Amino acid sequence: MSIKAKDLLSIDDISTEEIAVIMQNAKSMKQILQRDIKKVPTLRGKSVINLFYENSTRTRTSFELAGKYMGADVVNISAGTSSVKKGESMRDTARTIDHMSADVIIMRHHESGAHKILAESVNARVINAGDGKHEHPTQALLDAFTVLEHKETVEGLKIAIIGDILHSRVARSDVLIFNKLGADVWFCAPPTLMPSKASELGATITYSLEEALQDADIVITLRLQLERQDSGFFPSIREYTNFYGLNTKNIKWARPDCLILHPGPMNRGIEISYEAAELPNAVINEQVNNGVAIRMALLYIMGGGRSGDTV
């Protein structure tokens, strides 16, 4: 079983059945991660390139470890240190990399849609590790995986995504995956950080944290980029935290077994209080671990792990 589409640029590139397969594989990968010796040789001889135009130690490391645990050769190219910054076009960079016969290219880029150019220009399969304020499909997959570890099904769950929806690629991928899985997705943000026509993206819109949290099964708080204040999107951190920060008091509006997720890194004391991040139902550390498992599963499926292989 593989993924039909050549590339994974958006959650829309994969079907519900394919999501189920990824989840199934990630489960096996997680078992491997719990072993003493985590290496499996499934991708021996395959090459994976991490092409990062935007710094993200977390996501890059997660993919790098995933590749290495699977036995692939992993090369990191970061835009700051290579030729890519010196005016080389995306298409040229892509072709150069392709001629090195990479099997999978993982790319993070600060512009929405940049991956389309890369994907068109290479034979390798491309995985989007975040493009601008468009999508971050592997984050959505790991979020769904984390939820499914705790809940039998996503169907019918109320999932509240809280924070800077306007600039969030996580929110845009999450709403797609959780809708595919049958959840009731809510977006909650100050109106200045809510995209235009957000409800047409498939979420119920509210500007009230209380309304978003009311009977929620899952809460995903997003990282607040502090420079948004300088750009005039909201008046102050104090006000943001007062009206949109998750804490141990307002989480009581949610269901008692509500899970708390955060894509990291957290601004503790701003979008989530220190105490809330430490609640038993906060699964933020599990997300990090599950991130590696999901990326192993994707590399396995997309990097040419023979079908029918068991790991």
Next chain:
Amino acid sequence: MILFKNARVIDPVTQTDQILDIRTENHSIIETGTDLEAQNSNTIVDLTGKILTTGFIDLHVHLREPGEEYKEDVESGSKAASSGGFTGLCPMPNTKPVCDNDTLAEMLVIKGQRVGLVDIYPVGAITKNQEGKELAEFGMMKRVGARALSDDGKDVTNTLVMRRALDYAKAFHMPIFAHCEDKYLAGSGAMNEGYYSSKLGLSGIPREAENIMIGRNIMLAGLTNGHMHISHLSTKNGLELIRQAKKDGIKVSCEVAPHHFMLTDSCIENYDTNYKVNPPLRTQEDVKALIMGLADGTVDAIATDHAPHDTEDKDTDFSNAAFGISGLETVVALTLDGLYHQGKISMMRFAELLSSGPRSVLGLAPQSIEPGQKADFTIIDPELIKVVDKNRFYSKGKNSPFHGMSLKGWPYMTVKDGKIVMKEGVILE
């Protein structure tokens, strides 16, 4: 317990127009009806020939506190308001310092409670220090009682900032009160641009300076679905823009100040600085249109833009004099004399423009004259004829162009929280 007898009750919320008795206890109405029996602990107030409505609210008042208490303060302003028939008011944030934070907003609410004559609903600044750059903390201000936002005194020049303000305010269900003025087009004008400014040799402010920004602000309301309230509307074209926007389903409301439907720029002929106000007095054509808007419901509220000044600010040449009229103590009489007694508006519409209209602009729950409701009343003597005497104003601002004018229909009594706090213009201590 007080028993108000034989009042003509005008209640826009229930559309009641009926002679009724009203019994109150503590802060509330407990009973209404005809021929209510006096009970032994009742004070009885005979209101034969008087009109009783829910308490009036003024959406646009400059209390000058903090910073310019020599012009007005919470106490003198509250007294002026109560004497003028009001039980609530909205102080504008262009004080020194600017009311752009919850500490200052809360101070105004608390001081208002201490004086105990009117409810104070602070208007917080849209931008920090009214600089037109960064949004102020709307949410924190709402928590302590602010109900609206404004950079009054000027418009928010940066259209992106105004867009964000309208957007952001939605989270807290607060209207943006816009002082619509293109500051470059208005320039250093002192009066309406037209025949009289040419004749008098004074710099003019064209009506377009106001209309352009009304148009912009309405469009932003359409874009954001935020609530845009146009302050002190003075032009015919502005009114037409608002009328059309309302038809289009845009969340826009507006207020008109009494001087804008009572006076025109022709009044300035002898350079009397008491007629200097911003937006400036316009023309007969504008006055006619505004009265039409007041009658047909396009205008949501009458608000005074009460702007007290000391003599020094006004006792100078016209170009250098301060803008503003002290209006709290004349608005009811001007509206009754100029509109009601002229047959332009009904008594019900009069009550709407000063009570239910302003309440709905602020998003306050409707208040009616029914058992269980708060006993905040404005009681009117519609037939009383009296001459405006600025020297008897409770306001420190004596800058009224209406001084010496004989007007028919005055506030008779103000009842706040079930207590008679004003009678025949006099505050009861």
